[in-house]
Amino acid sequence: MTFFQADGLAINFGGIRALDGVSFEVDAGQVFTIIGPNGAGKTTIFNLVSRIYDPTAGRLIFCGEDVTRVPPHEIARRGIARTFQNIELFEHATVLQNVLLGRHAHKRSYFAEELLFLPRVRALEIEHREAAEKVIDFLDLQPYRESLIINLPYGVRKVVEMARALCAEPKLLLLDEPSSGLSVEETEDMAFWIQDIRNLLGITVLMVEHDMSLVSAVSDRVLALNYGRSIAMGTAREVQDHPDVIKAYLGG
Amino acid sequence: MRFIFKTSYVQDLALFRDRAQRNWYVALFIALLALPRLLPEYLGDISLVFIYALCGMALMVLVGYTGLVSLGHSAFLGIGAYAHVYFTQDLGMPWLAAVALAATVTAAAGMLVGLPALRMTGVYLTIATLAFALIIQEVLTRWDRVTGGLRGKPVQKAVVFGLSVGNEAGFYFLCLGFLIGCLWLTCNLLRSPTGRAWVAIRDSEVAAQSMGVNLAVYKTIAFAYSAGLMGVAGALFAHKISFLAPDIFSVLLSIQFLLMVAVGGLGSLHGAVFGAVFVALLPVVISQARDAVPVWAGQVFGVFGKDAGRAVFSVVDRFVKQPGLEPGIFGLILVLFILFEPLGVYGRWMKLRLYFSTFPLYKRATFKRQRAYMRSERLR
Numbered sequence: 368m369t370f371f372q373a374d375g376l377a378i379n380f381g382g383i384r385a386l387d388g389v390s391f392e393v394d395a396g397q398v399f400t401i402i403g404p405n406g407a408g409k410t411t412i413f414n415l416v417s418r419i420y421d422p423t424a425g426r427l428i429f430c431g432e433d434v435t436r437v438p439p440h441e442i443a444r445r446g447i448a449r450t451f452q453n454i455e456l457f458e459h460a461t462v463l464q465n466v467l468l469g470r471h472a473h474k475r476s477y478f479a480e481e482l483l484f485l486p487r488v489r490a491l492e493i494e495h496r497e498a499a500e501k502v503i504d505f506l507d508l509q510p511y512r513e514s515l516i517i518n519l520p521y522g523v524r525k526v527v528e529m530a531r532a533l534c535a536e537p538k539l540l541l542l543d544e545p546s547s548g549l550s551v552e553e554t555e556d557m558a559f560w561i562q563d564i565r566n567l568l569g570i571t572v573l574m575v576e577h578d579m580s581l582v583s584a585v586s587d588r589v590l591a592l593n594y595g596r597s598i599a600m601g602t603a604r605e606v607q608d609h610p611d612v613i614k615a616y617l618g619g
Numbered sequence: 620m621r622f623i624f625k626t627s628y629v630q631d632l633a634l635f636r637d638r639a640q641r642n643w644y645v646a647l648f649i650a651l652l653a654l655p656r657l658l659p660e661y662l663g664d665i666s667l668v669f670i671y672a673l674c675g676m677a678l679m680v681l682v683g684y685t686g687l688v689s690l691g692h693s694a695f696l697g698i699g700a701y702a703h704v705y706f707t708q709d710l711g712m713p714w715l716a717a718v719a720l721a722a723t724v725t726a727a728a729g730m731l732v733g734l735p736a737l738r739m740t741g742v743y744l745t746i747a748t749l750a751f752a753l754i755i756q757e758v759l760t761r762w763d764r765v766t767g768g769l770r771g772k773p774v775q776k777a778v779v780f781g782l783s784v785g786n787e788a789g790f791y792f793l794c795l796g797f798l799i800g801c802l803w804l805t806c807n808l809l810r811s812p813t814g815r816a817w818v819a820i821r822d823s824e825v826a827a828q829s830m831g832v833n834l835a836v837y838k839t840i841a842f843a844y845s846a847g848l849m850g851v852a853g854a855l856f857a858h859k860i861s862f863l864a865p866d867i868f869s870v871l872l873s874i875q876f877l878l879m880v881a882v883g884g885l886g887s888l889h890g891a892v893f894g895a896v897f898v899a900l901l902p903v904v905i906s907q908a909r910d911a912v913p914v915w916a917g918q919v920f921g922v923f924g925k926d927a928g929r930a931v932f933s934v935v936d937r938f939v940k941q942p943g944l945e946p947g948i949f950g951l952i953l954v955l956f957i958l959f960e961p962l963g964v965y966g967r968w969m970k971l972r973l974y975f976s977t978f979p980l981y982k983r984a985t986f987k988r989q990r991a992y993m994r995s996e997r998l999r
Contacts, residue, residue: 417829419825419828419829438833439828439829440828440829440831440832440833440834441831442829442831443829443830443831444831448829448830449829451825451826455823455825455826456822456823456826457818457819457821457822457823457826457827458822459818459821459822459886460815460818460819460822463631464815464818467815468815468816468818468819468827468830468832469830470812471812471815471816471819471830471831471832472830472831474812474831476811476812478813478840481807481808481811481812481813482804482807482808483804483807484807484810484811488811489629489632492628492632492810492811493628493629493632495812496628496631497628500628518982531830532830535830535831
């Protein structure tokens with residue numbers, strides 16, 4: 368059984384065909400990267416997988432289940448968590464609150480219990496907190512636990528967003544340009560973390576990325592897109608040397 | 620700067636930050652218990668502050684925490700008030716049961732308003748709630764079998780567990796009890812997953828959704844809970860004003876509630892209470908100033924001769940006795956707060972505290988509003 372499969376994905380925005388029959392498979396435990404020039408449809412794939420958009424055609428299959436029409440808030444419960452290209456953190460909340468929201472997919476308390484803050488809610492909150500602390504520890508976010516997001520530098524926000532996604536204990540993690548806006552050292556740290564996420568936590572990673580050094584450092588498989596069509600698939604080396612990919616980036 | 624050394628996760632779930640903060644609240648509570656003896660002539664006004672604080676808290680949950688702006692809260696207050704009076708006086712239900720049922724009815728109404736709200740954002744939602752407020756006011760006018768219509772409806776004194784709460788002190792304690800109880804319930808929600816989901820919806824709907832927050836469910840819960848609190852406030856408000864008429868629950872009242880949360884400070888329960896103090900006591904201050912200011916002005920300008928003093932007195936007197944002065948001042952204050960202190964009174968207090976606690980290292984940027992162009996607006 369394939370872990371995650373996109374089958375003939377297509378979507379139109381008005382007259383623009385942003386994706387045109389893109390198919391790919393991600394095996395469990397892989398880091399799968401999607402590259403491509405601007406406007407190739409990379410983030411669109413993410414928005415389809417996290418169900419913000421409805422595909423015009425095609426299917427998404429996750430762990431043997433068709434998730435093409437699952438409502439967007441259910442996706443996290445199925446085990447898919449994501450980050451955003453332009454950081455979508457809750458800015459007027461602390462890092463801890465942000466990370467704890469990542470636990471929402473594991474919420475088990477009911478409204479009436481929460482209203483009275485019964486002992487069960489307290490116990491569940493502590494359970495959530497322990498899970499959150501594990502992630503904070505994993506990503507070295509201890510110094511920032513109580514800071515508001517608006518006070519944090521961009522690089523840390525990126526990590527916080529990843530922490531929030533990890534807190535959902537996903538099986539598949541979608542990282543939308545994890546290195547955008549990061550310095551060289553921060554990008555290197557990001558590479559180590561992505562490898563740790565795969566190797567230590569056993570989470571499959573689907574990633575959109577431009578930084579080819581990061582792509583070749585961590586990716587098991589790479590898919591290149593251009594104008595909504597897949598033009599090459601394989602290891603980072605193979606895709607980078609593919610004539611169509613070079614043509615897509617440099618023209619000619 | 621003082622740091623709290625935390626040794627257990629339970630500390631973060633506590634209602635009070637540390638022992639010092641708890642002691643301050645205990646001191647405040649004792650002061651409030653002693654207030655009927657200290658300021659007996661102001662008890663009525665302070666009871667109104669408590670009721671307004673309930674309303675402010677209700678609106679704060681919706682506006683300050685969930686980010687949904689409502690102009691329909693006067694209607695919820697009206698529904699709560701009329702339902703409570705109908706249940707106690709026309710159906711003869713026990714007082715507490717009537718309050719609970721009034722809150723339930725109002726919460727159901729809130730849920731009904733919340734349903735279309737799921738499809739609307741921003742100012743469109745506000746307009747829809749405004750329409751709701753107008754509709755409810757019309758219903759209260761026309762449905763005179765239940766509401767008494769334009770003739771109005773007198774409200775009897777509250778009788779709780781067979782005890783008549785006729786005197787001001789008794790009613791004061793009743794309001795205080797309800798305020799503390801509802802504050803506790805709201806604090807509980809805000810420290811649980813539901814509260815976090817609300818804040819998440821406020822700050823980024825897309826992110827909230829992809830972390831598993833069902834936007835429809837949590838927006839509806841926010842509306843229903845907020846309306847339910849308004850129902851409780853409405854029941855107390857009915858006894859406070861002791862005569863119900865539809866024109867009391869006009870849109871102007873909704874605007875006052877909105878003023879309350881904006882002036883108090885969006886996104887904090889403290890702000891709701893501060894705002895309530897402000898909005899409930901401002902008319903008292905204005906009415907006292909109406910009598911006092913012309914006299915002062917006359918006295919000050921009296922040094923230039925008796926005629927000058929009298930002339931200034933009459934000009935100032937005519938100015939402050941204008942009927943539109945009060946809403947005018949309310950509006951002016953709202954505009955000034957939104958321009959210069961969008962975080963409200965509580966925000967100012969926080970800045971002041973942070974300034975002193977981090978003294979030479981205070982960063983103004985902490986409270987700078989972020990420009991929104993980086994956010995994925997196009998996903999909405």
